[in-house]
Amino acid sequence: LPGPPFTHQQMPRKMVYYGQTSCEQDTERYLDVVKYVFGCYKKEVPLVINTMGWVKGEGLLLLIDIIRLFSPSHIVQMDMCDWKAMPPLTPAHVHFSAGLHTKGKQQSKCKQLGADGMESWKYPEGEDLSAPQHKLLYVHPEFPRAGMAGEARVHSSILRDMSILGYLGHLQSPDIGAVLPLHSLVPYQV
Template sequence: MTREDEGVPVVLVCGPKSTGKSTFNRYLINLLLNRLPVVEYMECDIGQTEFTPPGCVSLSSVTEPVLGPPFTHQQMPCKMVYYGQTSCEQDTERYLDVVKYVFSCYKKEVPLVINTMGWVKGDGLLLLIDLIRLLSPSHVVQMDIYDWKAMPPLTPEHVHFSAGLHTKGKQQSKCKQLGADSMESWKYPEGEDTSAPQHKLLYVHPEFPRAGLAGEARVHSGILRDMSILGYLGHLQSPDIGAVLPLHSLVPYQVPFNAVALRVIHTDVAPSNIMYAVNASWVGLCCIPEEVRCQTDGPVLLTQTPVCDCLGFGIVRGVDMEKKLYHILTPVPPENLRLVNCLLLGNIAIPNCVLVGQQGIEGEIPYVTSDYNYSIMGSGKLRKKKQHLKRREFPFECDYT
C-alpha cells in the first residue's frame, strides 16, 4: 500500500457494528509493525475507543503489538479531544470539528489507520462521506455483510457525487449553509484536489458467526466502556502494593474553583445546580488557550464547549463549597496537571462497581442510594441499566487494577 503523492498510506476502516473493524485494525497495525517502528492510529469511534476511555477522538502512536481488548492497553495519545458522549448524533458539526482538529496533528510521515463508527445508516452514512472527504484516505476498507443494502460501496465516484451531511456532491455547492464561521472552517486543505477522491476501495465480507448482529455480541458495549475506564483508573494504583486501594483511601488533588473553567457538554445545567452535577463525576482534564480569569473565587463557567486538548481524566471525589475547592482523583502526572485549566463534564459515567464496591465503608455508601423514584421523566435508562446489571451480576471481579 503506497501513495505516490504523500508517500505513506492512510487507511480508513468503516462498516456496520459487529463486523470486525476493531479486530481488522489490530491485525493491520501488528502487520505494519513487523516492518515499521511506529504506526499512527486515529480513533473516530467515540463509543468504542481503542487506547483511551470512551467519548474521545484521538491520535496515537503505536509502537508495540496490540494483542488484547482496549482495557489492557490504555495509553496517552499524541493528541486527544474529549467529545463527552458515546454518540455524536446530537451534534455532528462539533464532532467533525473535533476530528478535523485532531487530524491536523498528523504529520504524514508514517502510515495512519483510521477507525470509524458503526453508525452507517441514514445520517450516519452521510457523516461517513463527510469524514472520507475531510480525511482524504488513500485506502478505504469497507466491512460489509452480504444482502445488507443500507450501505452502498463507497467508491471514489460515489463519494465524489453523493451529498454528505455537511458537504455537497460535485454538482452542488461545496458547503451546506452553516453560517459564515462554519463555511470558513470547511475549506479543503491547501493543495488538496477537490475534484474527486482518489482512494482505493477494499471490500471485506465477514463470514464469522453472528457477523453484523450487534445485539448478539458476547460482551455488551457498555461493559467494554466501563472496563476501559477501569483500566485507566488502574494507573492510580501503586505497583508496589499488592492489594487494590479503594478510591476513598486515595489522596485527591485540591483545585481552586477560580483556577479552572467548567463546562457541562451534553446538556444545559442551571448555574445554581452545576456543583450537584460535577460532584462524583467523570471529567476530562483539558487545556484551553485562553487564560482563565475570575474576579471572584469562582466557579468559572464556560458558555460554549471548546475544542481543546484533553490531557487526561479524573473523578471529582468531592466539592468543598466553603473553601471553594474541587477534590479530584487522577493519574495524570503533576507536570501535565499544571497545564490543565478546564474541566469538561460529559455523558460518560463512572462504572457502578467503583461506587458500589468500595471496601472498608460502614453504613451508607457515599453517592449510592436505593431510594430513587423511577417514575421521574428521563429515568427510564437508569431503570433499564439497573435491571441489566442485576441480570448479569458481573461474572468477573470488578476492580480497577
C-alpha cells in the same frame, strides 16, 4: 490485533473528552473534535481511523464527510450481511454523494446513442474529475451472523466502561503495595 482496545491502551498525544456515547445530536461538534485531534497527526506514519459503526441514514452521510475531510489512501469496508446495508464507498460514490455537512459534486453525464443502438452515459469531454482517490478494500466476514445487531457477546456500554477502567488503571502505581481506590485517581487535569 492484540485484543479488545481496553487491553492495550497507550498514552495519547492529543485527546478530547467528547462526553457523549453518540454524536447523533451534535455532529458539527463531533467533526470539530475530530479535526482538532487530527491536527497533531504527523504524516510520516500510517493512520488508522476506526469509525463508530453508525452507517445508516445520517451516520453514512457523516462518514462521507469524514472521508472527505481526511482523504484516506485506503478504506476498508466491512459487510454485515449484504450490500444493501450500505453502498460501496467507492471514490466515485464519495465524490458525488452529499454528506451531512458537505455537498457532493454534480454528476453531469451526457446520454449518447451508441453504434449498436444502445444508450450509454459518458462524461462530457474536458470535465475535471479530480475526485480524491482511495483504494476500497471490501471485507466479508466468514463468521455466521457476524455484525448482526444484538448479537455481540459484550454490550458496547460495557466495552466503554472497560476502556475507562483501562485508562484509569494506568494512573495506578505499579507498586503492588499501594493500591488506591478508584475515586482517588485524577483522570484529567486542566
